[in-house]
Amino acid sequence: MNSLISSANGSMPLHWLFPTPVMQVDLTPDDGIAAAMHQQLEVFDRDVFGDPQFSNRNNLTGDLLGIAGLDQLHRMEAFVWLNHQIAEQVSLYLIDLLGPDHGLEVHIQKAWPVVCSPDGGTIESHTHRNAQLSAVFYVCTEEDPGSGELEFQAPDTYFSHVMAIPFREATVSGGVFAPKQHRLLLFPSDLRHRVLPYEGGVPRYSVSYDLAVTTAPGQGREMLTPHPMDWVPLGGFSST
Template sequence: MPTHTHFPLAIYQADLPDAALNKLGMLEAVRDLESSDDEKRNFEGRAWTGDIHGVASVQDDSRFGWLVGQVETHTRLYLQELGLELKDVALYIQRAWPVISRYGEEIGPHSHLTAHVSAVYYISVPYSGSDAAGCLVFLNDARLNEVCAGLGLENTELFTEWNGLNQDQAAYAPTEGRLLLFPAKQRHAVAANETEDDRVSVSFDIVLTAKPNQTTGKSYEFLAPPPSTWKPFGTAI
């Protein structure tokens, strides 16, 4: 008798063909951006992430132009694979920031709640393709098959095996030249870099809105209006 499965999480993966050609230029740019950060806010054991250091607009930095183009292309492909009709949707990179993870550094569980789609691209990874430099781990908060709440927690021993029907996480080994796209709301974390060399990546937050000339129609209610129509508050109190 079959057991059916439904509601899969969609993680998009692309290994970019010109990664090696573009590696050194972006690596140099990331180092440059980090060295220009004069207000380090790192917590002990946490990776340096540009978004909390005022380095969150690499989408406007020509040194990342190739990568921005790749992210745009693959985001469209990802959304089309999800079944979206893109003709009525405008896409924006809301922010994009480099991440440097040194020995022992990790990134705790979080989600990107100001965005709709998130991406990570790995510029440089020691022991690329292995778990050593810190996996990206997606956390299964839905736990649709957890028939008793808490059964899947670490302090129980009730599951005889971890399998596709009770898995509580999905881990992606960091791989040089690889782009991953995922729903921004999906909670995730990054395991510690256990190597002596740095793992260097760039993260992107992408937003979907209505198109500027598309302020009516069936989809409009479910998309934010185009940012060009937003009115900032005045200065009066």
């Protein structure tokens, strides 16, 4: 985004702060890997959408339904390739932001399937407060659907709530990413986002990952989350 905004009067001295790093990259799984991931999403779609308690929804998200294992896709053989791809892209992302000596480690907290039905499926605005980085990979979507975009929204707590200006509308410009088969998006987890209504000939299948960023074991630093190996369960101490 330009740091100075052009206007009819020339350049206005507006400096836009707080850029948001969102990574978008198109991956190229081979046919077998792509088919294995697609098959897992189809199973989820069929088995869970087919359940009467969920059949009237226009979306399904594995982590919300509270069914055991549906937020652990990364442990399945079909998603090992994607785990590696995300590791590679997260490394590039962190190096770009922090330099090669950032000393951080990244962990998969959970990964879950998301289905948007082809007749207007949406995901309402939300953040992933449990994580630091989140990823979305599109397993299957209509080609050029012109719908079902992921829209990132500017934080509305800076000043738009005390000033009657369309700050949010201004900053959301450029924050809409079209779904595309085998496209990966990586973004800060506290960035609010939603899926706009999807229309297509096929369901929109994606997989979401939540990642935790920590120091290396034994390398804790102020204001950074230590590596989980440095943690001790509080309930693990005996009383004697």
